[in-house]
Amino acid sequence: MAINSKTKTVILIAVTVPETFLSILKLQPRFLNGEFEVVLVCSPGANVLDIGENEGVAVNVVKMRRGISPFRDIVSIVGMVRCILRCKPEIVHSYTPKAGLIAMIAARLCFVPVRVHTFTGLIFPTAHGIKRELLIWIDRLICFCATRVIPEGNGVKNDLQRFRITHRPLQVIGHGNIAGVDTSYFSPNAIGLSKFAVELKTQLGIDSDAFVFCFVGRLNKDKGIGELMQAFAALPSNAHLLFVGELDQTAPVGADVLASIEAHPRVHMLGFLVDVRPALRVAHVLVLPSYREGFPNVVLQAGAVALPVIATDINGCNEVIEPGFNGWLVPPRDAPALQCAMRDAMQTSATKLQEMGSRGRERVQIRFEQRGHWERMAQLYRGMLPAD
Known part of the structure; x- marks a missing residue:
């Protein structure tokens, strides 16, 4: 027709x-x-x-x-x-x-x-x-x-x-x-975004010298939440972790993992957010330790906000993230490797993190607008x- x-x-x-x-x-x-x-x-x-x-x-x-x-x-x-x-x-x-x-x-x-x-x-x-x-x-x-x-x-x-x-x-x-991804909407310089990020950071009680990691997605057992908590637990005391997303009832994380999230004083569960940009803007690095993905949108959103990404070396993630260029790739189900990457991110200078984020945004603008x-x-x- x-x-x-x-x-x-x-x-x-x-x-x-x-x-x-x-x-x-x-x-x-x-x-x-x-x-x-x-x-x-x-x-x-x-x-x-x-x-x-x-x-x-x-x-x-x-x-x-x-x-x-x-x-x-x-x-x-x-x-x-x-x-x-x-x-x-x-x-x-x-x-x-x-x-x-x-x-x-x-x-x-x-x-x-x-x-x-x-x-x-x-x-x-x-x-x-x-x-x-x-x-x-x-x-x-x-x-x-x-x-x-x-x-x-x-x-x-x-x-x-x-x-x-x-x-x-x-x-x-x-x-x-x-x-x-709409790179105008997901821009680090979007109108009002810095203000919203500051308000969120204050609301969560995160100090100015803290290093913030952010996870965005359903809290699903295949998202590597267990490994993420194991890796985070061994990081220095100025590390904070944001979880943005709701619990997945079809394949939920284990009760022990959920308990460790709720009990940790520097882990913040924000639940489902219609607008994830303030959380991304608060963070220094996005972390996505999934076991499987198709082509995760949050990696593109993080890139558009000029945020470096630590992700597992799996489908989709390794089609966007290039180690040393705009983030880190680690094997799935490998908490020690994830911890090393997170620690490396914390030890990376602010200037280099900014450069990685800028390269990530440019890649998203060219390939995924x-x-x-x-x-x-x-x-x-x-x-x-x-x-x-």
Whole structure:
């Protein structure tokens, strides 16, 4: 179906939870809706109405549950089929594992001509035994139902090929990531940001001579929170650590790790923040010790705020962070190596940290500017449509 002045191509974009549209993909649907008719689908939540207001598009609700849940997934597929039959999209595009499974099966059943799934991160590489095999076959099923498979980054692409998840051609969009970052918004010189950072630092009781590390993300067992706390516990007494993000109930950190976070006088739990910039501005270094990622947005956000990053040498992180250039890379699940990197950061001069941060911001501006990614997405969809 070609685009003309009277009729727009309908694109249905599906994610598992509404927070994805409220944070990572925020305003991308609104931009795309200028050329296409965009319809969004996600699980129910208290903030679903906010999505429609932000994006100016229709938002549909289909219950989807994270994790392995065959019966509930069948119910979700039926709900997605009904949504597709009602909206009649020419393109269905899914992100995140569960939305991919539900939306790709439903779109194939409904004979939607263009079915796209973006792998934002693979779960099976860190799983074991029967669960690992099941997750591999689920990803293969998603690829079988899709007509186009997009890896979020080159690391994800390599894993899809290495584990023979699909034989379809795979091409990363731009330099990777699914959203890009607004470097004007995430700027160290953004209006009012310094003031907000000072207020936050005062509120937390952090001294002027403190060295502040910041973690941003769900408090999930695969985020390396345990190793982070082990590494932090051995640092000098002027080190502080901010946790920005809510507890992940689907794969929570251990009770002992959570207890150590709550008991430590220099560890500050801020919970979920709509605006993470003040926390990033307070920090000297971002720390992301994940076991797995697709292409973490927070690394780009930190880079845009001119913040050096300590991250694990995994997919996505090692596509942005270059040791000595804009941060440090350490092996996953290695608390001693993480401690060494954090200690090294504390011993690095303020001038060098500033230089690393500036190089990081420049890299993000060149490779991951949000507007450029949105335009590449529009071009992607145009290329999937039949010619007049």
